[in-house]
Amino acid sequence: MSFKTRWQRACSETIGSDLFWRIAVDHRAQLDELMPLAKTFTRGVVLDAGAGRMAWRSVLRPLATHYISTDYNVEHQDLTFCADLQGAIPLADQSVDTIFCCSVMEHTPEPWRVLPEFYRILRPGGHVVLSVPFMYYLHGWPHDYFRFTRFGLTRLAEQAGFTVVRQMNGGGIVLMACQAISMAITAYLWTPSAPWLSTLSTSALYRVGRFFNRFDVNGLFSQNIHVVLKRA
Numbered sequence: 001m002s003f004k005t006r007w008q009r010a011c012s013e014t015i016g017s018d019l020f021w022r023i024a025v026d027h028r029a030q031l032d033e034l035m036p037l038a039k040t041f042t043r044g045v046v047l048d049a050g051a052g053r054m055a056w057r058s059v060l061r062p063l064a065t066h067y068i069s070t071d072y073n074v075e076h077q078d079l080t081f082c083a084d085l086q087g088a089i090p091l092a093d094q095s096v097d098t099i100f101c102c103s104v105m106e107h108t109p110e111p112w113r114v115l116p117e118f119y120r121i122l123r124p125g126g127h128v129v130l131s132v133p134f135m136y137y138l139h140g141w142p143h144d145y146f147r148f149t150r151f152g153l154t155r156l157a158e159q160a161g162f163t164v165v166r167q168m169n170g171g172g173i174v175l176m177a178c179q180a181i182s183m184a185i186t187a188y189l190w191t192p193s194a195p196w197l198s199t200l201s202t203s204a205l206y207r208v209g210r211f212f213n214r215f216d217v218n219g220l221f222s223q224n225i226h227v228v229l230k231r232a
Contacts, residue, residue, distance in 0.1 A: 003187050003188075006187035006188060007183055007186065007187040009190070010023055010186045010190035010198070011023075011053075013192060014195075015053045015054070015055050016054055016057065019195055019199070022198075022199040022202055022203070023182075023190065023198045023199060023202060024179060024202060025175055025178045025179040025202055025205050025206050026171065026175070026179045026182075026223070028202065028203075029171050029175060030103075033170045033171075033224075033226055034129065034131060034226060037129050037166065037228055038060060038063060041098065041127040041129055041228050042060060042063040042098045042127075042129065043063065043064070043065075043097055044064065044065050044098060044123075045065065045068065045096045045097050046066070046068065046096065046097065046098045046100060047068045047069075047070065047089075047091070047096045047098070047099045047100070047121070048069040048100050049070060049085055049104060049118070050071055050072075050085065050102070050103075051069035051070060051071050051076070051079060052076070053076050054069065054079075057078075064098070068080045068081075068091075068096070070082065070083045070085075070089065072084060085101075085104065085105075085108060085113075085118075086108055086113040086114055087113050087116070087117045089117055089121055091121045092121070093121065094120075094121070094124065096121050096123065096126065097122075097123055097126045098126060098129070099118050099121075099126075099127075099128045099129070099130075100129045101118075101128065101131070102131040103131060103132070103224075105130075105132050105146070105148070106132060106133050106136075106144060106145060106146045107140055107143045107144060108146075109145055111145075111146055111148075111156070112156055112159075115128075115156055115157055115162065115229075116160045116161075118160070118229075119160045119162060119231055122231045123231070124231055124232060125231065126231050127165070127229065127230050127231075128162065128227075129226075129228055130153075130226070130228070131170065131224050131225070131227075132147075132148040132153060132224065132225055133147055133223065133224050133225075134147055134149060134150070134222045134223060134225050135171075135173070135176065135221055135222060135223055136223050136224065148225055149225070150167060150219070150222075150225045150227075153225055153227060154167070157227065161231065162230060162231060163229065164227055164228070164229060165229070166226075166227065166228035167225070167227045167228075168225075168227075169216075169224070169226075170223055170224035170226050171209075171213070171222055171223025172213035172216050172221050172223065173216070173221035174208070174212035175209030175223060176209075176221075176223055177209075178205040178208055178209040179205075179209075181201075182198075182201065182202045185197075185201045186198040186202070
């Protein structure tokens, strides 16, 4: 069994559960970084844009009055509908209060079309909680097209009509190395009967990566850029 197959099996067996966030350094980092933003800005009708296999559903649904999920393809039986985020979301203008979109725009061939479509369906005063990669390994190939600087993302957001109300850097170069190690450990040691073989090592690697990440105060080697956008 190949490394890729082993890794995907571990993710498939844990996604949607608490274990998913503890089998890899990047999973843990994304949860710790985005959870506070989600809790602060998520309300009302929530669209999980690019929901994939519903990793974030358990986080978002308790914060929403109505949870909706969409993706380009059906990867989970509970997906609400399929849609192209690049201008073809089958929702009415100003019909949602919050859009959550994590690690999705890099997989769209024309990402500059995504934020105008989000603006169209978002109600005035609504927020987009958005995360995109800056320095990140090739993933979801062959549909991995772009990386974003915080300045480029701000420009795309403002051109679409949004105001950036929160921005933060996520991860770091040491965390990236720790992620690679945690993926290898999980891929080859993961078993549902002994999840601690993966989770304990991931926890230790995460602490190492976070310690060294604090020295990159300007986010020059960030893995991800997280922003919250608001429609006036």
